[in-house]
Amino acid sequence: MLQELLDDTMTTLRAAIDSSHLEMHPVETGTVLYVGGGIARIAGLPNITSDELVEFPGGVLGVAINLEPDEIGVMLLGDSDELSAGTRVTATGREADTPVGEALLGRVIDATGRVLDGGKVLQSVERRPIEQAAPAIIDRSPVTEPLMTGIKAIDALIPIGRGQRELVVGDRQTGKTSVVVDTIINQRTTDVICIYCAIGQRGTAVARVIETLREHDALEYSIVVVASDEDPPGLRFVTPYAATTMAEYFREKGRDTLIIYDDLTRHARAYRELSLLLRRPPGREAYPGDIFYIHSRLLERATHLNEDCGGGSLTALPIIETHAQDISAYIPTNLISITDGQIYLSPTLFHKGLLPAIDVGKSVSRVGGKTQYPAFRDVSGDLRLAYSQFEELETFARFATRLDEDTRATIEHGRRVREVLKQSEQQPLPASSQIIILKAVNAGLLDKLPLELVGSAEAKLQERIQADFPQCCEQLQAGESLDDSEWEKILDSVQDVLSKLVESTED
Secondary structure, eight states: OHHHHHHHHHHHHHHHHHHOOOOOOOOOEEEEEEEETTEEEEEEOTTOOTTEEEEOGGGOEEEEEEEOSSOEEEEESSOOTTOOTTOEEEEEEEEOEEEESGGGTTOEEOTTOOBOSSSOOOOSOEEEESOOOOOOGGGBOOOOSBOOOSOHHHHHHSOOBTTOBOEEEEOTTSSHHHHHHHHHHHGGGSOOEEEEEEEEEOHHHHHHHHHHHHHTTOGGGEEEEEEETTSOHHHHHHHHHHHHHHHHHHHHTTOEEEEEEEOHHHHHHHHHHHHHHTTOOBOGGGOBTTHHHHHHHHHTTOOBBOGGGTOOEEEEEEEEEOSTTOTTSHHHHHHHHHSSEEEEEOHHHHHTTOSSOBOTTTOEESSGGGGSOHHHHHHHHHHHHHHHHHHHHHHHHTTOSOOOHHHHHHHHHHHHHHHHHOOOTTOOOOHHHHHHHHHHHHTTTTTTSOGGGHHHHHHHHHHHHHHHOHHHHHHHHTTOOOOHHHHHHHHHHHHHHHHHHHHHHHO
């Protein structure tokens, strides 16, 4: 019995040995020479490559960005409090990557895939390198379809196309984030996937944005990627690249995507901090010489692909912060030259209560006008001209005691245009409602209406037109034009609503 038992045991062991194939893998290790400020300097790791991940004890990751003869400069993606000189570090052999896929929709994560919303950990998701080459010119297609923001001043005067890069620029506290959040909310009736990338923001500010998206059911088609102001500069630096990789996954599937970078001022500061710590020579305003390149290689990834490549698009709305309205500073001018236009938010307009505080004169879209719906194009030209004339006359009218009737009429019309362009936060409007109210103000129907009644008149007009002309609204929403007879009926209905409103106020 004992002999049989031994024979069975040996047979089992031999079978296990024959079926197992142990492979030896070389592992490179190095030694930390210095750690602090979100970076580490390492000796060893002779075969490491640029942008390769290295792992420290405790699972802390870093990315090799400085490859020098005697040492390697690494930016840390995690807390370095437990690390010290002499610590062993291991090369992972893989490029810095991030999770992608449908499982990310509705989630709040960081660039490494760490879950920040308290939900379950991401399981079995595909990972892709955060650094990707921009699509080749031959793979791109012209921007042909509008990205509707729901904001009248933008959709009519500074239109954005799907695949465009439009800069949102202005001083602190002028409503830049509100504009882009409203744009995300407005995509709830479209098929656009939205990614909000928060770079160096306070936790309370990010939480407020997330709550706003959740209240308007916008989080279900969005991904929020966060690197807070408490995170190391390395994580703040890689976050926009990781968020872009997530967006590119959907673009390759033929989907339209929108990405918000909030904001690239803090991104530039994070890179400057890393560069100075890694002893890279500073240049203008202490920024390194390649600061232009880090933003150009990021924003060049936003484009519209041709049908052979899936036909998807990636629209980028980077935000940049100015100081004392100085849009000629180093980083703003860099980004203005990279992007296809800018939306400038003026602190002067903001303090006057003219919200959104978009300065139409300093804002421009170099691409989106080609994508505008014909009905929008019909109203935008006259609207911009009337508003420009009004702003010029209003400035000079302050010094004049008496004005002729034509000048007075132009100023009164301009005031109605400005009042119509005002819009509350988190209330994006459908294209049909925007076009009809702008057509009415262009036609001068609101010129006799007291300024304080313009807001309530607009609300009543929207209700009436949606109820009486649903077919026309559907046509405008689909980007189709209306003939003159249909416009005549709509404007007659508008005139009727305004007349009744004036009569009710006089009573």
